[in-house]
Every structure is written in structure tokens, then in C-alpha cells.
Amino acid sequence: MKNEEKQSNPYALIPFGIFIILFLGSGILTGDFYQMPVLVALFAAILVALGMNRKTKFQTKVMQLAAGGGHPNIILMVVIFLLAGAFASVADGAGSVESTVNLGLSFLPPNLLIVGLFVIGCFISISMGTSTGTIVALAPIGLGIAQQTDIGVALAMGAIVSGAMFGDNLSFISDTTIAAVRTQGTEMKDKFKANFFIVLPAAVITAVIFAFMTSGASANVNASAPYTIIQVLPYLGVLIFALAGANVLLVLMGGTVFAGMVGLFLGNFGFAEYITLIGTGFTNMQELAMIAILLGGLVELIKQNGGIESLLQAVTKRIKTKKGGEAGIAGLVGAVNFATANNTISIITAGPLAKQISETYAIDNRRSASLLDIFSSSVQGIIPYGAQLLAVAGVAGISPVAIVPFCIYPILLTVSGMLAIIFQFPRNAVNRE
Template identity: 25%
Template sequence: MEEKEKIAVHFSLGESLIIMMVMFGILGTMIIGMKMAPQVPILFVFTLLMFYGHFRGVSWDKIFDGITAGIQPGIIPILIFMMIGLLVSSWLASGTIATIMVIGFQILSVKFFLPTVFVICGLVGITVGSSFTTVSTMGIAFMGIGHILGFSDAVTAGAIVSGALLGNNLSPLSDTSNLTTGLTEVNLYQHLIAMAATIVPSGLIALVLYVIMGNTTRTANLDQIRLISNQLTQSFAVSGWSLLPIATLLLLAWWRVPAIPSLLLGSLTALLLVIVRDPSYGVTKISQLLMVGNVARTPSATVDKLMTGGGINNMLGSISLIIVALALGGLLIKFGVVHTLIDSIKPYVNRPGKLILFTELSGIGVNLMVGEQYLSIILPGTTFQSSYDRLGLDRKYLSRTLATGGADINALVPWGVSGIFFSGTLNVDALQYIPMAFYTYINPIMTILLGFTVVSWKYKRQQASPVDKTLRATDD
């Protein structure tokens, strides 16, 4: 009842479908066809929807309530974006990124670069429990290495994003894992075991694809690599001490410290290294570093490009996109469009395979409409939970489906919070890295396939079991 009161007006199913088709038509034409930055197209659609809602009788107060409610889930991600801007600028200035790159040049081969990136980002993601942190630290270093080795930025970014999300899905520290298990009341480790059933085959398939893509005739220019490595060593503090910020971040992850304080302490550790090595860094210079990012000035234009970035200013474009995308999502929820579309699916979920499929599609739909991964977990989760219970289906299948339809798919939506962040941090257009982020769409597909095979077979055996029938009759 409380959920229904939050909806200002209930559009019919036909009206909701027309709204979605018009919305995606405009966004697709302007973002993909005309190659516009997403902010203006989304703001345009937001404007049309806002005035249409008011024309349909929704008061301005309720419209503004919907906008506020839509933006509210993005407040923490926005703060995390700002903290990551600080982290990147401080790690660039302290030599942390340069040290990782120099080590990477020494140990990575061209042939196995992509699978190595995928595996390492996966392991780091499991350790820190955050795909954002993985991408903004190891991801930036790997982008620089891949560029020098001759790989396109798109394929390197795809391997980074795939590994980071795989690690996020398997980590007990992950916010999405804890959200899904809290929502579905599933034991965290039962959820992780269920996730492993899709993650392991999906990860192996993605790994094979990255091996194939990396196993080309491409040969790196070793002279250029040595030149870049020497320039990094001469211009930045490349040493074991520069790895202290990484050790700090990993230690805080082990202690299960939340993302914002972890990122701040990781930045502070790097800033202390900067100050110790260069006492000329006073309050004003540090403030400028954190605000505008690190600006590298070396004899090499390539190194300058690799080592310039970070800062709060460089995150403002991504933050503005999050705000307008979530504001649009808030209106879609307030006007009942999202609930109408999801509720229309419920009559068709009378079998495990269909239920898992429609749960996945609902998460994908919310991601496309709202662009917020938490809502893409919460809305389908609350809608379909009773359907899983009615079929007698273990809720671990619900939690797994919510995770794959939420966190994984969000990275594939250019206006989604994750898509915005990965694109901005790695400086790669989302539409370029998405086709290369193999794991992010293999895992949802694997979840659906298991729903129609393994889960359905177990369900049929359970229905045929006389013991289970006796127990159900006793319970009734």
C-alpha cells in the first residue's frame, strides 16, 4: 500500500509502452545516431516527460518529489565518484600508477596481456569488493600499459570492466551482493555459491575470448616500451614505497571499511608520499592537485597523456550525467511507468525458467529506464519475490538473477551509473568498450540458460518427489 502511494499516476500498459518506445527512440537517435553526449538527450527526454506528466494531472509538487526520490539513491555514488577523483590524482602524483605501469611492462607479455588484465582485475575486485575501486586503480594503470603495447583502448577497457565486475560479483564485501542478500533474505555465502555456478563458466568463456583476441601477430615496440618505462622512472617516484596506497586500500578492504573512508585514506596515504618527497607541496598546491587533477610535464608527450588526470573537476561530467539520468528515472517511477511494465509480466511467470527470464529482463529494463543498479535490484526483487515463494523456488536463484540483471547490465548502459563511471574513468566511450566487455553479458545469459535447464530440472524432480508432496501437504 505504501508503495502504491508513492506513485502519482498510473499510466496504462499501452501508454507506458508508448512512453518507453518514444524515450528510447529519442535517446538512440541522439546518442548513437547523432553521437551526442548523453546529458543533453536525457535532459530533453526528461523535459518532455515532466511536462507530459503535468499535462496528465500530476502536480508540480509530486513531480519534484519524484525527481528528488530518483536522485537520492545516487548521492552515495556521486560522493564515491568525487573520492575516486581525489584518489586518481593523488596516485598519479605519488608515483603509484607509474610504479604499477613499470612493473607491468616488466612482467606482462603482449600475447597474454588481455587475459592477465581480466584475471588480475577479477582478483582485485574480489579483494576490495568494488568494481569502481578496481577500475579507478588497476584499470587506469592497465589502460596505459595496453596503449603502449598496441591494444585498442576499447578492448583493454572491456577486459578491465569484465574482470572488475566478476570480482565484484564474487566478493563478500560487495555492496550489490549484500544488497541482494539483504533484500531476498538469503545467506551471503549461499548467494556467492549460487553466483559461482554462472560466474565460473562465464569467466572461463570470457578468458578464452581474451586469449584469442590477445593471441595475434601484434608485436610491441620494445624500444618504445623501454623509453616510456625509463621516462616514468625518471619523472615519477617509482619504488616500493609508492605501493603503500595500494597496501592501505587492500588492508582497509580486509577490515571491511566502507568505500568512502577507504578511498579517502588511500588518497591521504598517497598525498603523504607526495609531501614527503616534495616539501614544496603546500595546502594550495595540494588543493589544486585534488581539484583539477595531476598535470604531468615530462619530455615525453605520451607519458604526459598517460599520467595526466584525476581530480574533482574531471568527474563533474559523469556526476551531471548521473543526476539527469536518475531524475528521469525518478519520474518514470513516480508516474508508475516502471511498475506498470514490471507488473504486466507477473501473469506469465508460472515456471522457473520463465520466472528467472522475466526477473532478468525486468532488471535489464529498469537499468535501461532508470540507469541505477540499486533500483534495478530492488524493484524486480520486491515485485517477484512472492512468485519465487509461490513456486517453492529457492530464493538464492532470485538473488543471483537480481545481481546479474542489476550490476552486470548497468555497466552496459551508457547512461547507467556504472557505464558513466567506467567510460569517464577509463576515458573510453561506453559504446566502444561494451562489445568487448564479454563477461558482463555472458553472465546474464548463463543465468537465464541455467534457469531453463538445471533449475527447471531440479524443480521438476522436486514436484515429482512424494516426500516433498507429503511435506507440502503437512505444511498446508
Template identity: 25%
Template sequence: MSSFAGPSRLPNMTEVLAVMVGFIAIMFLSINVLGLPIQLALFASWFLVMALGLRLKTSYASMQEGLIGGIHNGMEAVLVLTTVGALIGTWIAGGIVPSIIYYGLTVMNPQIFLFAAFVICALTSLATGTSFGTAGTAGVAMMGIGHSFGIPLPLVAGAVISGAYVGDKMSPLSDTTVMTASLCKVNLVDHIRSMMLVSGPAILIAAVLFLVVGFFYISGDVDTSRATVAMQALETHFTISPWLLLPAVIVIVLLTRRFPAIPVITFGAVLGSICAWWAQGTGPIEAIRIAYVGNAMQSDVAFLNTLLNRGGIESMLGVVALILFALGLGGLMDRVGILKSISNGFLRWANNPGRLTLSTMLGGFFGNFFGGAAYVSLITASTITEKNYDDQGVDRRVLSRNTEAGGTITTPMVPWTDGGVFMATTLGVSTMTYLPFLWYHMLVIAISILYGYANIAIWRTKPRTEARNDTTGQPGLQAS
């Protein structure tokens, strides 16, 4: 037998269910009962999947190959995460983030703040194509402004993340958007147009919700004394200048012009170090060191200490470990045949557009829950259900739209995914506390399922079985 032998058979649904229950039990006991780090829980879950692999007579060499392959597929997100950590630290130390907060407090009306935060983050992410970059720059500033107005941070985080994922899902510059179109074999423009039918209403409704909550939750005569104190503290500890907004503009313009994210964000971190040295009086060596260790300051305003004492590559190392363990778990599950077994189950069940939509979205959520990354979820959502779309004559533009709704959108909803961990770490709010306020995400999911069961925007092609029998006709498209 080859040392890279695969499973002798696919796991049955009882075995798959046993692994899923075991995974949930390990996560619950480790985090809620024993108080262990989530990284250890994910690491332990590797061996749960390996045990099933051995039962199926899968060689260890083959499982290790799958594990390493899973990690390799998500390495770009790890590199972006690392560079964003450096950028956050230097932008705070350089006065860039403090200047954005200061001028935001000067011009922002507290009652429309949530609406403005959602729109600003949505426009930033659409222009740059990155939810991580949006949250790490505009998002951090919005958290500071919102806290100064006395708005609960989970609510602010909900507006920030909702806006950040508008572009992550819709921008032609987004890696997940391009990847989904490629996986589903759909033209990129057609993919975005299909998503607009769902995201358009979701954006409008979410914007109205944030606006209404702002007007009803925040009174017109809100006490702005906290904002005044925050502005005074910022002026005391930082040099505030409109010129310090320039690095943010440069980074956004470069990302908009489709320069690669990792070197652009790294260049932004270098600009932050230069600003810390030139504008804030930090020593040149210390300004560089901040890119690794993050910013450190002490003020009389407690929330500023919490908000501005962060960043640096060092702060992301625990997050990187978590993502690596999650990606490895996803690769293992693919190698031992768990994903293929689930795919076969969906093929028998999803026999109409509503179930087809739901199965794709469940596949995406499954990839996030067990694979820990958007890249994994997009692969599971598309590969688990693509055959059913062809067999039932449903256009692949519907597949790509549902793949994003189940994959990209659910990523920040799971605490141990790359998106969930990044948002919680960057914004300082845990996943479970901001989850109820991800209104854009919830609307996209709800509208997608509604379209499936109501047969709205479900374009048809000739079913694959008919196409094989008809060698003369060409598949035609028609909207239901």
C-alpha cells in the first residue's frame, strides 16, 4: 500500500455526525468549562478527525498532506493579517488613527453615527476590496468615535463589520469575490450583478435600520462631554493634523488601483512609522519597533487606553496560530472524505431551488465552522452543491451568489474563523457580543433563502441530463 493511501471508503453519515458532535463537545468543554485557549481545542480536534481517518484506513502521510494543503490554501489571509497588525500599531503611534477620531468627533452627529459608520466602511471596502483593511483602519477609528458618543461598542462593531463585508462580498477587487467567480466558473461581472439582486436590498434595509436605531436610541441632546474629554486627551498625547490623514488616503488609493494588498498595507505601516518619528517625536528605532510590539500609551481616559494600546505583529501571533489550526482541520476533513460524504447527502436532498440554496449556504457555514476560513467555506459551498445546479438546470450565477452568502458572509459570525478572530481582536469586541448587530449579514442570508424558496431570480439552463441527450440545441437562459 502507498504511504499516501486515501480512505478505503467514504465515512457514513453516522460517522460524520459523530465527528461533528465530538468537535462541538471539545470546543464547549475547552472554552466554557476548562477555560483553555481555543487554539488548543482546534488542535485537539485534529486528532478527532485523524481517528476517523485511521478507522477508514487512511494513511497518516496522506492525512498530513491534506492538513498542510489546507493550511497552504489560507496563507494569504495569514499574511494580510500580519501586515494589518503592523499597520494598526504604527497608524496609532503615528497619530493617523487619533487624527481620524478627532476630526470625526468634530463633524459627526451622534444620531446619524451608526448610519455613517456603516456607509463609510461600506464605501471603503468597496474601494479597496478588503474587509480586514477596512476594519483595521476606518473601523478602529469608528470604534473610538462611537465610544466617545457613549454608544455600546458591540453595536458600533456591528455597523463597522456590516459595512466592511459589503465590499468583501461585492467589490471586484476582493479576493473572495474573484475566487468565488473562479470556483463557480462564472464571469466576474455576471457574478457581481447576480449578487446585487440580494445585496442591494440588504444594504438599503441595513442602512435604514442603523439610521432608525441612531435616532431612537441616541437622544438629540446626548451628552457629548465624553467626546470633548476624548478630544482633549487626543490633543494632549498626539499631534493632530489634517496632514496625518494623508497615509490613509494613499493606502486606499493604492488598493483601489488594484495594487497587491500585502505590499500596500506594509507600505502603509512604513508611513505610520515615519509619522510616529516625524510628527509625534518618537525615536526612529522605536517607531520601527512599534510595527512589531504595537502602540503603548497612558491617558486619563480609560477607553482611549484600551482602544489605542493595540496593534503590532506580536498582537496577531495568537490569531495566526488559531487560523493555522482551523485551516489544518479543514484540510483534514477534506482528505478523510467528510466533505465528500456531506456532498453526496446534499445531492439526494436538495431537489428544488429552495433546498438547493439552503444546501449551498449550509455548505459555506460548514466550511467556516470546521475549516475556520472564508477560503475553505467558498470551496465547500461550491464543490458540495455544484453538481446539483447543473443537474437541475439552475444557472451557476445562482450558485456563485449563494456561495458568497453562505461562505463570505458567515465568516465573521464564527468565533474561530480568520474573519471572526480578526474582527474581535481588531475592534476589541467579542464575536458573540457583536453577532446580534450584523444586520447586513443576516439580511443577505434571509433574502437569499427567500429568493430560493420563492423562485425569484433563479435563472434556468437546460438540465445537464437533457443537454447530454440533445446534441443539436444550445442551452438557453430564462429568468423565473
């Protein structure tokens, strides 16, 4: 059987460039990032990708598009979007969002609410292993906090994204961490130890920065905000079961059912309206689901045309030393993540080459797995066309670009990762045992 060699073609990245220019460029030129709908920009890029590579039949390219959109990670992401949307919709109808916000206002001063939101996001995401599920579940809470205080909506959403990306990078059940350890041939606990001491300073400094940014915050209500404990229980239940390590799909389905029971018990809605709220939650996530599917298809077309391979070769061709090898792994997965907008897929794509680099330059497998996860998560948390920022922006009703400056943790994670490479720490994960 003839061995197929991967072809490198930098021109295959043109459709991705068109997508970025249409999506971000139009917003920069007009000052309105809603001027160009993401789906329109994405579809235009797909049409260009389908028109390339004349040697391949059009029907074959269409099937490649479908295969990319139907990738298991993409479909799982879509299901999480839908369930998280249903939970958020039903919880809001049951009064859980308002009560949870008011509970926070009653027990925490406004200047600590954003720090608290960040910390809760860290715990939920590290327990559930999904940043997107965490974001969609917490976004209504963050929006409520912003509405009842003088804290900006973009800042509140940035805190949620920051907490979500912390757990996505460290959770034992996250797709990214599983992909990182499997491609590098190491153990989850060993990768966690190598990873933890790099990301911990970034998380601590993030909390301090959020505390400083909201030090003068005040509530917009004079009296104590009313809340009902029973209405808070759905969010409390999601937190408890997430911390217990339950599967994210079970957590979100259980939360939707629990919130429905609370709403029915309190008479906030009837059974027919409960079903309607679930449908509304699904509908709210439909555009995001379509973006994820079409972006997955675009990435597959670019990959088949040699675009991803050209990225891999461009990043790795100047590696000469061990430290350069580590920087190469970081740049490799970061570049692929910018192109794919999916941190799990970027690790799966860059992982085999990262493994070769680690073997060539005697980089510990724990270290390479850690670098893959760190730099994919840091990029994923700041790209405005990624699922995380699109999801939180959709709930908040603002441009994802406005949230990027407040994604403090992903930004500091990049800095922390770069310093770890430059100064070669932590020492116990730098050299092979």
C-alpha cells in the first residue's frame, strides 16, 4: 500500500485569513463587531476553501467538510452547548439566577464578587472538565452581578472565561489534558504536578488583579437584595455534583431537571412552559453550535489542503536546542490553536510532532504534555472567534472582542508558560528521570 505523505501548502491557510479579515477586520474598520455576522464570515471562508485544490473532486471536498464538522469533539461540544443553554434558560425562569446573584450580594461586598466568580469558575471547570459548560452555566450569574453593581459586563465575563480556562487546563477529565498526556505518553498525575506550579502564580495574580480592578465597586441597590434558598439550590447542585466529578452531561441534565422542579414547585411556570424554556435554551445555542460545526469543517478542509502541515513545518524548522524545542512545542500548539479555534483538536494535531521534538531534545514527557495544554488553553481563552468567548458574549449581548482584555488568566498563563521555558522551572519536570 502506497504511503501518503502529508503535503505542505501555506496557501491553504488563505480561507482562514479571509475569515479573520471579514470577522475582525470589518469590526475594526466600522467600529461595530456585529456588522459582519460570524456565520457569514465563516461561510465565505468555506466557499473559498471549497474552491481550492482543483485536483480533488468537489464532492470529496464536501465530504471532508462534513467529516470535520462531525468530529466527535465538535459534536460533544455542541451537545454541551445545548444542555448548558437549557439549564441557563430553565434556571432563569425558576428565578435561580436572580436569587443566586442576590445571595452573593448579601454575603459578599461588591469588590469581592468578581474574585468570587473567578474562583467558583475555577472549581466548577476543574471538576467538570469543560470550559464551555462552565461558561454558559455561569454567564447569567456574571451578567446579573454586572447589572446590579457598577462592574462592567465585559469584566464580569472575562472573570468567568478566566476561571473556566483554569480548570480546562488542569482537570483530570478535561479533553485537553487527556489528549496531552496520551499524545506524549505520560501519566495524568505527573502532568498535573508539572503543570500546577506553572499555572498557580498566574491564577493567584489574576485574583489579585480582579480584586484591584473592582476595589471601588458598589451595588446599585440600597436595600438587601431578596433571595430564596430553594431557588439557589439548582446552581448549588451543579457545583456539588461537578466537584464530585460527575460527567458534565449528567451535571447539566440533572441541573435542568432540578431547576425545572424548583420552578414547578414555586409556581413560576407550568409544565408546558418548562418544556418551552428548554427549547428556548436550545435555540439560544443554535448559532454557536453551527459556528462550531462549520469551523470544524473549515479546519478539515485547510488540513486536507496542507495548511496545518505548513504551520507545523514553519514553527519547527528553526529549533536547535532543548529550550528552543520547548519554545517550539509552545509555538506549535499555539499556532495550530489560532487556526483551529479548538484547544483539544490543536493538541491532537500538534501532539505527535511535539512528541518527536521532545525525544530529539530530551524533553521530559511530563513537560511536553504540560506545555501543550498550557499554550493551547491560553490561546483558546483570548481568541474572539473561539467557542468560549462566543458563548459568553452571546449571553452578555456584547462583542467577544470587548471581553478579550479582561481575560486576565489566559493572558497571564501565556506569560507564566514563557517564563517557565526561559528559566526552566519547575526543575523536577525539566529533566528526564
